[in-house]
Amino acid sequence: MISNELDAREQALIAVAREAGELARELFSKPIEVKLKGKQDYITEADGQVERLIISRLQARFPQDAFLGEEGGASGEGDALWVIDPIDGTANFAHRIPHFCVSIAFMSAGELALGAIAAPMYNELYRARLGKGAFLNDRVMRVADANIKQAVVELGWSSRRPTRAYTSLIERVLATGATFLRAGSGALGLAYVADGRTHGYCELHINSWDTLAGLLMVREAGGWTNDFLAGDGLRRGNAVLACAPGLKEALVAATGVGQANEKLERRMS
Numbered sequence: 560m561i562s563n564e565l566d567a568r569e570q571a572l573i574a575v576a577r578e579a580g581e582l583a584r585e586l587f588s589k590p591i592e593v594k595l596k597g598k599q600d601y602i603t604e605a606d607g608q609v610e611r612l613i614i615s616r617l618q619a620r621f622p623q624d625a626f627l628g629e630e631g632g633a634s635g636e637g638d639a640l641w642v643i644d645p646i647d648g649t650a651n652f653a654h655r656i657p658h659f660c661v662s663i664a665f666m667s668a669g670e671l672a673l674g675a676i677a678a679p680m681y682n683e684l685y686r687a688r689l690g691k692g693a694f695l696n697d698r699v700m701r702v703a704d705a706n707i708k709q710a711v712v713e714l715g716w717s718s719r720r721p722t723r724a725y726t727s728l729i730e731r732v733l734a735t736g737a738t739f740l741r742a743g744s745g746a747l748g749l750a751y752v753a754d755g756r757t758h759g760y761c762e763l764h765i766n767s768w769d770t771l772a773g774l775l776m777v778r779e780a781g782g783w784t785n786d787f788l789a790g791d792g793l794r795r796g797n798a799v800l801a802c803a804p805g806l807k808e809a810l811v812a813a814t815g816v817g818q819a820n821e822k823l824e825r826r827m828s
């Protein structure tokens with residue numbers, strides 16, 4: 560994609576992430592309908608409303624582009640693809656916990672090119688562009704390297720993997736000397752790694768709409784991520800590990816995520 564086409568999408572992305580964040584903030588303060596899609600897997604009226612707003616704005620500007628959204632599934636085809644999570648941290652949203660965000664990524668010819676995450680209750684807009692850095696509002700983000708014994712690693716959970724696999728992951732990460740948290744938004748978890756607030760994020764299965772924008776931010780902020788899109792990560796999801804570069808070896812060994820990348824990187828060096 561030529562640079563001015565990407566410039567136009569970057570501007571539209573930032574504007575729509577802000578607008579969608581504002582709509583999510585408004586809906587957060589109103590009574591809304593909440594349902595369960597699966598075990599501890601929530602959907603609210605707000606998810607649909609925010610996704611429809613995002614798609615309508617982007618479709619009006621870029622009618623040829625394709626969309627993959629958490630609520631609406633896939634539409635359109637082609638090399639320009641928007642990947643949308645209207646509300647990431649839906650369980651938090653449903654329980655009136657303000658830790659949620661809107662997450663939108665843009666891929667050009669299979670390559671992750673743009674990402675934006677709006678956390679409206681914190682007045683935060685995170686954004687990244689391939690090769691051009693990652694920003695929180697107007698400030699450049701950098702990952703924070705730490706000794707593993709001082710590291711904070713977020714370990715995401717969903718019922719898509721067995722409970723035993725999650726508790727074992729916690730045990731293995733704690734055995735490194737790091738501590739863990741689970742705050743309930745994978746997208747914000749990754750943005751926090753990019754901003755050096757935490758040092759790593761790992762989850763044994765997560766969907767592309769929860770992760771792509773944040774993964775680009777971590778990379779652009781100097782961090783390391785596994786090859787999330789390997790296999791059919793885009794449509795089926797995958798395991799994710801993102802961290803400060805100094806923690807990669809310890810966290811790959813503890814979590815088992817990213818071992819394939821490690822082998823490939825060794826073969827290429």
Ligand code: IPD
Pocket residue numbers: 600601629644646647648649650715716717742743744745746762764765766769
């Ligand atoms: C979930 C959140 C959660 C993560 C789950 C996701 P949703 O997305 O990102 O933190 O652990 O894997 O499904 O349902 O809030 O959009």
